[in-house]
Amino acid sequence: MNASEDSVRAGVSGDLADPIFWRAGAIATTVVMLIMLAFLTIDSYRYISAGGINVPKYDVINQQIGYQYDWSRHADVPVIGGSQPMFGHTVTQAQAAELIRQGKSVIQSRACMDCHTFFGNGAYYGPDLTKSWLDPAWRQIWMPMTGKATREDAMVEFLMHPDKYPTWNRRMPNLHLSEAEARATVAYLKWTSAVDTNGFPANFGQVVRQP
Numbered sequence: 157m158n159a160s161e162d163s164v165r166a167g168v169s170g171d172l173a174d175p176i177f178w179r180a181g182a183i184a185t186t187v188v189m190l191i192m193l194a195f196l197t198i199d200s201y202r203y204i205s206a207g208g209i210n211v212p213k214y215d216v217i218n219q220q221i222g223y224q225y226d227w228s229r230h231a232d233v234p235v236i237g238g239s240q241p242m243f244g245h246t247v248t249q250a251q252a253a254e255l256i257r258q259g260k261s262v263i264q265s266r267a268c269m270d271c272h273t274f275f276g277n278g279a280y281y282g283p284d285l286t287k288s289w290l291d292p293a294w295r296q297i298w299m300p301m302t303g304k305a306t307r308e309d310a311m312v313e314f315l316m317h318p319d320k321y322p323t324w325n326r327r328m329p330n331l332h333l334s335e336a337e338a339r340a341t342v343a344y345l346k347w348t349s350a351v352d353t354n355g356f357p358a359n360f361g362q363v364v365r366q367p
C-alpha cells in the first residue's frame with residue numbers, strides 16, 4: 157500500500173498527501189524566516205552598535221551623564237550633558253574606543269560577572285554595574301572614604317583596593333587591577349551608564365534621585 161492509497165482511505169485530498177507540497181512549504185517557510193532573521197539582525201544593529209539609536213558613541217565618556225525619568229516612556233533615560241572629560245583629559249573617538257575595549261577585556265578576564273550584572277547578564281552577589289557610574293554612593297560615600305576629589309578617581313581607587321573601602325556586609329575581593337586596568341574599567345562603566353536601556357535596571361533612577 158502506498159501513501160496516496162493511505163490518504164484516500166483517511167479522506168485527505170490529493171494535494172495534502174503529495175510530499176512535494178510539504179517540501180515546497182518547508183522551503184518557502186525557511187526562506188521567509190531567513191529573510192526575517194537577516195532583517196531583524198540588521199535592524200538590531202541600528203539600536204545596539206556604538207553610535208546607534210540606544211547606544212552612544214564611545215567618546216560620550218568626555219561628557220556629563222545624567223539620568224532622568226521620562227514620563228512619556230515611563231522609564232529612566234540617560235541625559236547626555238556638557239563637557240566633563242574623565243581624569244581631566246578629553247579623548248578622541250579612537251582613544252575612547254580603545255579604552256572601552258580594554259575595560260571590557262578586564263571585566264571579561266576577571267570574571268566580574270560571577271558577582272555582578274551587566275545588561276541583565278551575570279550574578280546578583282554584588283550590585284548591578286550597568287549604571288554604576290551614576291551611583292550616588294560614589295559622591296556620598298566613596299569620594300570622602302577614599303579622599304579623592306572626583307568620581308572617576310574614587311572609582312579607580314575602589315577598584316584597585318575594594319577590600320579597603322567596604323560599604324556593606326558583602327565584600328568585593330581585591331582582584332589586583334593595575335591603575336591602567338582600573339581606569340579603562342571606569343571608562344567602560346561610564347560608557348554603559350550612557351546606554352539607553354529602557355529604564356533597566358528598574359528603580360535605579362529612584363536611587364539616583366535621592367539627595
Ligand code: HEC
Nearest residue numbers: 266268271281282283288291321322323324326327328341
Ligand atoms: C566575589 C564577588 C565579586 C567579584 C568577582 C567582583 N565584585 Fe565588584 N563588588 C562585589 C561586592 C560584594 C560589591 C559591594 C562592595 C561594597 O559596597 O562594599 C562590589 C562593588 C563593586 C562596585 C561598586 C558598585 C556600586 O555602584 O555600588 C564596582 C564598580 C565593582 N564592584 C566593579 C567590579 C569589577 C569591575 C569587577 C571585576 C574586575 C568586580 N567588581 C568583581 C563583589 C564582587
